[in-house]
Amino acid sequence: MTDPRWLDDEEMRAWQAFVATSALLERRLDQQLREDVGLSHLQYGILARLSLAEGGAMRMTELADSMLNSKSGLTYQVSQLEKAGLVQRAPCTIDVRGVYAALTDEGRQLMQRAAPGHVALVRELLIDALTRDQLTAIADGLGEASRRMLAEQECAQPTTP
Template identity: 60%
Template structure:
């Protein structure tokens, strides 16, 4: 059995700072979106992904993979967006198992209304907290974390 490589004090400080900041930032962004647009953070991200997709639609499995969420959690959120008239769903004629989510005009309008406040919050509590060099280091560091996690089997 290998001896664990325990975290140094500096490594522990960095890890705890990340955990705390990630939790506080997610909470702040979620509250801002709910208050200003009635959307959860995940609902906002669903609308963003659909708006960025060609024809404003994505297959639900692709949307779940892009958002790194379970299909059941995504289905619930899309149900809520569909009830609000922000998204519609359709099946594929060639593959009846395939379901697509499509952004409606009302969904695009809600996204356009929500985006400025969301960007202001992200800028205030994340982007502007760093110098340009620090921001580049954060992007590079988390890019590497993402790469390792995506390539490593669970």
């Protein structure tokens, strides 16, 4: 536990830019989605993930894992979305404990209304601020970073003495 390598100027610049962008972007996207279609960014994320899934439905845990969220947080949000008629729960036949969250027609329609504006804002605030080279560097670099974190997460090997 010696003195760790501090961040040099360039590293600090990258780190601060990353944190600032992350915070500002999250706030803006959330705000726009709210006044646009009445969804939080997280709720949009859930619906978006479901849109991509086979049949517009996923098991709760699978959905929770694919999002940032904890399982209890997902239970709450899916309940909210269900109240709003955008998602419907369905029992799982293979495993009685299991629950599917399935996109409703209304949910799909809302996504079609929400997506263009959302994508446009992502483009305006982030993508269009980047050169093509920067875009590639970010895709590669952050892709690698997130892959590492995800891989680490799955190594929960129990050491049973």
